[in-house]
Structure formats: structure tokens, C-alpha cells
């Protein structure tokens with residue numbers, strides 16, 4: 001599955017190199033080993049600035065890396081947050097010191113940063129988050145709760161979205177803070193998920209977490225803009241994650257359908273089996289095209305245009321992934337549910353992209369309101 005017309009030779013080369021790495025590790029991979037090797041080879045930091053050890057590319061390149069790792073059965077979920085959100089936000093808005101402190105490590109994979117915005121009482125309504133940041137003489141104090149934050153245990157720090165009060169208006173404005181994993185008052189509880197993944201999700205408590213002044217990333221007064229600079233990459237990368245998973249499942253099903261014979265032809269000759277697989281292939285390809293558009297717009301500096309495309313790409317990729325996994329499991333008959341074939345575990349995993357980081361319904365709300373100009377219901 002290659003897109004020769006829309007892809008440069010460099011991108012195609014990156015795709016096959018990552019694919020080879022992913023296949024070498026394969027399903028049942030050791031996450032830390034793959035992460036370290038991908039980092040050493042420069043794949044985790046392809047989007048980060050060259051002067052800080054990155055590849056000097058953008059989301060176009062980073063999304064290829066995640067998609068191909070996933071298509072090889074070795075997805076690296078933390079790529080969605082560490083280089084894509086945190087790396088982007090620090091590279092675009094961090095101070096020189098913050099860039100020097102974090103970017104080389106995020107680029108070579110020796111350091112990882114998680115990202116926490118979701119709160120138990122806010123959910124999809126991130127305007128309602130209540131984690132507050134109060135100024136002190138030495139810096140900041142954070143108080144609040146987060147939920148479903150991925151990989152906090154394996155990350156050196158978490159980029160926490162809090163709110164600081166505006167001295168002029170008294171309104172709370174979103175601000176981003178780097179909270180080290182072992183900061184006093186920063187607690188985490190593992191949430192048991194029905195997901196067979198290396199990365200765990202956590203509920204976080206921030207109980208008088210004292211941070212130095214330079215824990216704040218970017219301008220206190222431009223938090224929303226900065227946040228969106230990180231959330232578009234997150235959506236593009238979630239699309240890449242979903243497309244990779246969908247391709248992995250589909251490839252397994254196609255192999256099976258070619259071989260498995262219970263009548264006089266392989267089951268793949270029956271259109272009831274072949275057509276849904278062909279549809280899944282088409283839908284994954286279409287989703288990838290929208291992901292490439294979003295990455296292209298983002299990398300060209302068009303944050304607004306990228307916002308719409310990134311939402312659409314995430315939506316399309318999640319739906320295509322859920323459908324591809326469902327049809328793949330079905331294609332294998334009873335084997336679709338065996339541990340040996342490893343597809344049933346993707347049934348829950350494929351749902352992640354439909355709900356996170358922004359749900360299907362919130363994207364439909366966005367498109368009805370922003371793209372179509374229909375009235376808002378909420």
C-alpha cells in the first residue's frame with residue numbers, strides 16, 4: 001500500500017526503512033527496545049529542529065513513522081504525545097533553555113514526555129478544566145486532577161494543561177507546565193483498561209505541586225493558541241496510529257483469505273469476504289490522504305486550515321480502523337478470536353482512536369459548526 005503520486009522519494013524511503021524496523025521487532029515487540037532503536041535511528045525526532053538533534057522535518061514525516069510502525073504490528077503510542085505534542089509545543093514556544101533541556105532527549109528517545117489535559121469532570125469539554133496554577137515567588141503551585149493520561153510512568157515528565165488566573169480579568173486562561181514524574185504532590189493511579197497495550201493510562205492528582213518559574217512553557221497569555229499548535233499534531237498522529245493498526249489487521253485478513261479454503265476456492269474469492277476487505281482498504285487509503293493534507297497544511301504553517309483537516313483525518317482514520325479491524329476479525333472465523341492470531345485484542349484497541357483525543361461526536365460537532373456554519377448545540 002504505497003501512495004507514489006503524493007509522496008516524495010524521501011518519504012517513500014523513510015516509509016520502507018521504518019517498516020523494516022517495525023517488522024524486525026514485530027507483534028509481541030519490546031516497547032522500550034523499539035523506542036530506543038527508533039530514537040537512535042532518528043525516527044522519533046524527524047519533526048524536531050535539526051539544531052536540537054531532530055530531523056528538521058514535520059508532521060508529514062512523523063506520521064509516516066507512526067503509521068509504518070503500527071502497520072508492522074509495533075505501534076508506538078507515546079509518539080502521539082512525546083515528539084508530536086510536547087516536542088512541537090516546546091520547539092515552537094519554549095525558551096532556548098527549555099529547548100536545550102528537552103528537545104535532544106525527545107528526539108533521540110532517551111527522554112519521553114506525556115501530555116495531560118483530560119479531567120474527570122470536564123471530559124470532552126476542555127474549557128471546563130479546573131487544574132489551577134497559582135503564581136508564587138519562586139514559580140507556580142499546581143492543584144487539580146487529570147484522568148486517562150497515557151504513559152506517565154515511563155515518561156520523565158508530563159506536560160500538564162492547567163489554568164492560571166488573568167490578573168486583569170480574573171478569568172482562567174490555559175497554560176502549559178512541565179511536571180517532572182517524581183515531583184512532590186504529583187500522584188498517579190493506574191487505571192485498569194480493557195486494552196492490550198504497553199502504555200498504561202493513569203489518573204493523576206496534583207496536590208500543591210511546586211514548580212519553578214521555568215516550568216511554564218510559552219507565553220502565559222497565548223496558552224490557547226499554543227495548545228492548538230500541539231493538538232493538531234496529536235490528531236494527525238492519532239490518524240497515523242489508526243491507519244497503521246487498520247493496515248496491520250487488514251494485511252493479516254488478506255493473507256488468511258488467500259489461503260483458507262473450505263469450499264472449492266479460497267474464502268477470499270467469495271465477494272462477501274473480498275468486498276468488505278476492499279472497502280476497508282479504500283477507506284484507509286482515503287483517510288491517509290486526508291492525514292497527508294493535514295500534515296502538509298500544518299507543516300506549511302497554516303494552523304487554521306490544518307485544524308479542520310486534522311479533525312477530518314482523525315475521524316476518517318478512526319472509522320476506517322474500527323471497520324478494518326472488525327472485518328479482519330470476521331474474516332478469520334474462529335481464528336479471529338484466538339490469541340494465536342492476535343486480532344481480537346485489536347477490537348478494543350481500535351476503539352481508542354474513535355474516542356481519543358477528541359471523540360467522533362466532537363469532530364462532527366466541529367465540522368457541522370465550523371465547516372458548515374450550522375448552529376452549535378452545546
Ligand SMILES: Cc1cc2nc3c(=O)[nH]c(=O)nc-3n(C[C@H](O)[C@H](O)[C@H](O)COP(=O)(O)OP(=O)(O)OC[C@H]3O[C@@H](n4cnc5c(N)ncnc54)[C@H](O)[C@@H]3O)c2cc1C
Pocket residue numbers: 081115116117118122123124125147148149150151195201352355356357358359360361362365378
Ligand atoms: C486509551 C486512552 C488514552 C488516553 N490518553 C490520554 C492522554 O495521554 N492524555 C489526556 O489528556 N487524555 C487521554 N485520554 C482521554 C481522552 O482524550 C478522553 O477520553 C476523550 O477526550 C473523551 O473524554 P471523556 O472520556 O471524558 O468522554 P466524555 O466527554 O464524557 O464523552 C462521553 C461521550 O459523550 C459524547 N459527547 C460529549 N459531549 C458531546 C456533545 N457536545 N455532543 C455530542 N456528543 C457528546 C462523546 O462523544 C462520548 O461518546 C485517553 C483516553 C483513552 C481511552
